[in-house]
Amino acid sequence: xxxxxxxxxxxxxxxxxxxxxxxxxxxxxxxxxxxxxxxxxxxxxxxxxxxxxxxxxxxxxxxxxxxxxxxxxxxxxxxxxxxxxxxxxxxxxxxxxxxxxxxxxxxxxxxxxxxxxxxxxxxxxxxxxxxxxxxxxxxxxxxxxxxxxxxxxxxxxxxxxxxxxxxxxxxxxxxxxxxxxxxxxxxxxxxxxxxxxxxxxxxxxxxxxxxxxxxxxxxxxxxxxxxxxxxxxxxxxxxxxxxxxxxxxxxxxxxxxxxxxxxxxxxxxxxxxxxxxxxxxxxxxxxxxxxxxxxxxxxxxxxxxxxxxxxxxxxxxxxxxxxxxxxxxxxxxxxxxxxxxxxxxxxxxxxxxxxxxxxxxxxxxxxxxxxxxxxxxxx
Numbered sequence: 001x002x003x004x005x006x007x008x009x010x011x012x013x014x015x016x017x018x019x020x021x022x023x024x025x026x027x028x029x030x031x032x033x034x035x036x037x038x039x040x041x042x043x044x045x046x047x048x049x050x051x052x053x054x055x056x057x058x059x060x061x062x063x064x065x066x067x068x069x070x071x072x073x074x075x076x077x078x079x080x081x082x083x084x085x086x087x088x089x090x091x092x093x094x095x096x097x098x099x100x101x102x103x104x105x106x107x108x109x110x111x112x113x114x115x116x117x118x119x120x121x122x123x124x125x126x127x128x129x130x131x132x133x134x135x136x137x138x139x140x141x142x143x144x145x146x147x148x149x150x151x152x153x154x155x156x157x158x159x160x161x162x163x164x165x166x167x168x169x170x171x172x173x174x175x176x177x178x179x180x181x182x183x184x185x186x187x188x189x190x191x192x193x194x195x196x197x198x199x200x201x202x203x204x205x206x207x208x209x210x211x212x213x214x215x216x217x218x219x220x221x222x223x224x225x226x227x228x229x230x231x232x233x234x235x236x237x238x239x240x241x242x243x244x245x246x247x248x249x250x251x252x253x254x255x256x257x258x259x260x261x262x263x264x265x266x267x268x269x270x271x272x273x274x275x276x277x278x279x280x281x282x283x284x285x286x287x288x289x290x291x292x293x294x295x296x297x298x299x300x301x302x303x304x305x306x307x308x309x310x311x312x313x314x315x316x317x318x319x320x321x322x323x324x325x326x327x328x329x330x331x332x333x334x335x336x337x338x339x340x341x342x343x344x345x346x347x348x349x350x351x352x353x354x355x356x357x358x359x360x361x362x363x364x365x366x367x368x369x370x371x372x373x374x375x376x377x378x379x
Contacts, residue, residue, distance in 0.1 A: 007328050007331045007332060007335070008328075009328065010325060010326065010327055010328070010358070010359050010360070010363055011312075011324075011325075011326050011331055012323070012324070012325050012326075012363065012367040013312065013313075013323060013324045013325075013326065014320075014323050014371070015291075015303075015316070015317075015318070015319055015320045015321055015322040015323050015324075016185075016318075016319075016320040017160070017185055018160070018161040018163065018313070019154065019158050019159065019160050019161065020158060020159055020161060021157070021158055021159075022157055022158065022159050025151055025159045025161055026149055026161060026163060026313065026334060026335045026336070026337055027148075027149065027335070027336055027337045028148055028149030028150060028151045028161065028162075028163070028337060029148045029149065029150055029151065030150075030151045030152075030153065031150055031151065031152050031153075031171070031175075034152070034153060035152045035160075035171075035180075035184075036152050036153075036154055036155075036160050036184075037155075038180075039180070040174070040178075040179060040180025041174060041175055041178045041179070041180065042178075043178055044176070044177060044178030045175050045176045045178065046176035046177065049176050049177055050087070050176070050177040050178055050179075053080055053083045053084050053087055053089065053132075053177050054084070054087040054088060054089055055089065056084055056089040056090075056092075056132045056133045057132065057133050058080055058084075058131060058132055059129060059130070059131035059132075060073075060076050060077050060080060060129070060130050060131070061128075061129050062074065062076070062077075062098075062128045062129075062130070066285060067100070067266055067284070067285025067286065067288075067289070068283075068284060068285035068288050068315065069285075070100050070103075070104075070128050070285070071188065071285055071288045071289055071292060071317075072164075072165045072166050072169070072188065072288060072315070072317065073128075073165075073169065074104070074107065074109065074166075074188055074189050075165075075166035075167070075169045075170045075187040075188050075189075076169045076170070076172075076173060077094070077109060077130045077189070078109065078170065078183075078187050078188070078189055079169065079170045079172075079173035079174065079181055079187065080132070080173055081094065081109070081110075081132065082181050082182060082183075083173060083174070083177045083179055083181060084132060086179050086181070087177070087179060089132075091110075092110070092132075092133075093110045093111065093112050094109060094110055094111045094112070094130050094131065094132055095111070095112065095130065095131045095132070095133070096109075096111040096112065096113060096128070096129070096130050097113075097128075097129050097130075098128035098129050099128070100128050100266070101113050101128065102267050103191075103266050103267045103270075104128060104130070106191050106192070106267060106270055107189040107190065107191050108189045108190045108191075108192065109130075109189045111130065146339070146342070147165075147168040147169055147171075147172045148168070148337060149161060149162060149163040149168065149313075149314075149337050150162040150167070150168060150171045161313075163311075163313035163314055163334070163337075164313065164314065164316045164317065164318035165314050165315060165316075166186070166187050166188045166317060166318055167185065167186075167187060167318055168314075169187075170183065170187040185318060186317065186318050186319050186320075187318075188292055188317050188318070188319075189292070190292055190293070190294045191270045191289065191292050191293050191294065192293075192294055192295075192296050193270045193271045193273070193274035193293060193294075193295060193296065194271070194274070194295070194296055195271050195272070195273075195274035195275035195295065196274065196275060196295055196297070197275060197276060197277050198238065198275070201234075201235070201236050201237055201238050201257075202230070202234050202237045202238065202277050202278065202372070203237070203238045203240065203275055203276045203277050203278075204227075204230060204237055204238070204239050204240070204276060204277065204278045204279070204280065205239075205240040205241075205242060205272060205273060205276045205278070205279045205280075205281075205290065205301070206223050206226070206227070206239065206240070206241050206242065206250070206279075206280055206281065207242045207279065207280070207281025207282060207284060207286045207287050207290070208220065208223055208241060208242065208243050208244070208250070208281070208282070209242060209243065209244040209281075209282065209284055209286060210244070210282040210284055217282050217356065218282055218306050218356055218359070219356075219357060220250045220251075221250070221251075222357070222359075222361045222364075223241075223250040223280075223361075224250035224251045224252075224253070225361035225362075225365075226280060226361045226364055226365045226368075227239055227250065227252070227253045227257070227259075228253040228254075229361065229362060229365035229366075229369075230278075230365055230368070230369060231253045231255055231257045232253075233365070233369050234369070235256075236255060236256035236257045236258075237257045237258075238257070238258050238260075239252070239253075239257060239258065239259045239260070240260050240262055240272060240276065241259065241260065241261045241262060242262055242264070242269065242272075242281075242286060243261060243262075243263075266285065266286060266289060269286055269289055269290070270289065270293055273289065273290040273293040273300070273301055274293050274294075274295050274300065274301075276290075276301040277301060277302065277372050277375075277376075278301055278302050278303075278304070278368055278369075278371075278372045279291075279301045279302070279303045279304070280303075280304045280306070280364060280368050281303075281304075281305060281306070282305070282306055283305050283306060283307045283308075283309075283310055283312070283315055287303060287305045288305075288315075288316075288317055288322075290303045291303040291305075291316075291317040291319050291321060291322035292317055292319070300321055301321065302321050302323070302368065302371045302372045302375055303319075303321055303322045303323065304323045304324070304325060304364065304367065304368040304371065305322070305323070305324050305325070306325050306356065306359060306364060307324055307325065307326040307327065307330040308326075308327045308329060308330055308347070308354065308355065308356035308358075308359065309329065309330065309333075309340055309347055309354070309356075310330060310333065310339075310340065311330060311333045311334035311337070311338070311339075312324040312326035312330045312331070312334055313334040314334065314337070321375075323367070323368075323371055325359060325363060325364050325367060327353065327354070327355070327356060327358055327359050328350070328352075328353035328354075328358075329347045329350050329353050329354040332350075332353075333345070
């Protein structure tokens with residue numbers, strides 16, 4: 001049973017729903033309605049937004065050009081689109097603009113491209129902007145803001161903890177427009193692909209890119225050790241390495257495993273991830289994308305994110321296949337629902353607890369391999 005207040009060493013957490021005794025819940029805001037019992041909000045917290053959604057004239061600005069913010073923030077768009085249908089607006093295609101529009105078009109959202117010269121959307125130069133309606137003019141803009149963890153009271157005094165950012169954003173729309181939305185978990189749009197593992201040997205992708213190398217990026221020697229351990233456990237593997245521009249690939253394991261270093265953008269990574277049994281990566285956008293990748297025939301890779309600085313309960317897709325290996329500092333900010341940047345927390349002050357190097361590659365490899373083997377056994 002998870003107890004976020006008892007932090008002693010690295011924690012390996014499987015993906016999916018989180019229900020805990022009330023005394024062990026992380027800090028969060030209790031919903032005023034029993035959502036798990038089928039209840040919905042009894043009032044509208046944001047009447048102008050509700051009116052815009054009802055008339056199909058809303059715009060969502062998914063702030064920051066960072067890939068992870070975009071992918072998890074698309075849950076806001078999913079919520080607004082579903083809320084419109086429930087409030088009587090006939091859902092149609094969505095307008096999309098911004099630097100990541102080609103990737104968004106690959107999602108399960110019904111989007112179409114808007115070229116800036118044809119129909120410019122405000123803010124689309126740096127951010128991704130998605131809006132409803134037959135033409136891209138709006139009466140209400142939804143900005144992605146800080147949203148707390150939401151807690152939902154269960155029958156036995158336990159609490160359903162909605163700590164992952166997509167579900168927070170989804171419930172925030174539900175609360176503001178005053179209508180119960182249909183999804184109970186995992187509201188992020190998916191990215192569909194035709195690929196599948198080759199089957200002759202395990203296929204593993206390693207995402208070595210990081211938004212902050214040296215502080216929250218796992219070291220090259222750590223990834224090299226993970227490859228060595230997986231090859232020792234499974235025999236020859238097919239390793240696909242996604243490295244940052246100008247980055248170096250970790251040393252390849254000895255033996256018959258193949259190693260390919262890839263220089264592809266996020267859109268191309270969708271097909272790559274669909275062909276994998278396992279993806280291991282830093283807490284970064286491409287790792288989230290791997291968890292949101294779904295094969296058209298069903299299924300997808302098991303995904304393990306490595307967390308040292310940011311809360312592992314928040315920066316995740318919430319999907320069953322998206323797991324976390326979290327250091328002690330990540331666990332502390334998860335329990336407190338704290339953003340290190342907003343609180344100006346300097347994680348080196350916590351010594352080894354704040355260092356990503358304190359997470360042993362043996363822990364990551366064993367946890368990841370076990371998740372994959374259980375998935376193989378369930379087929």
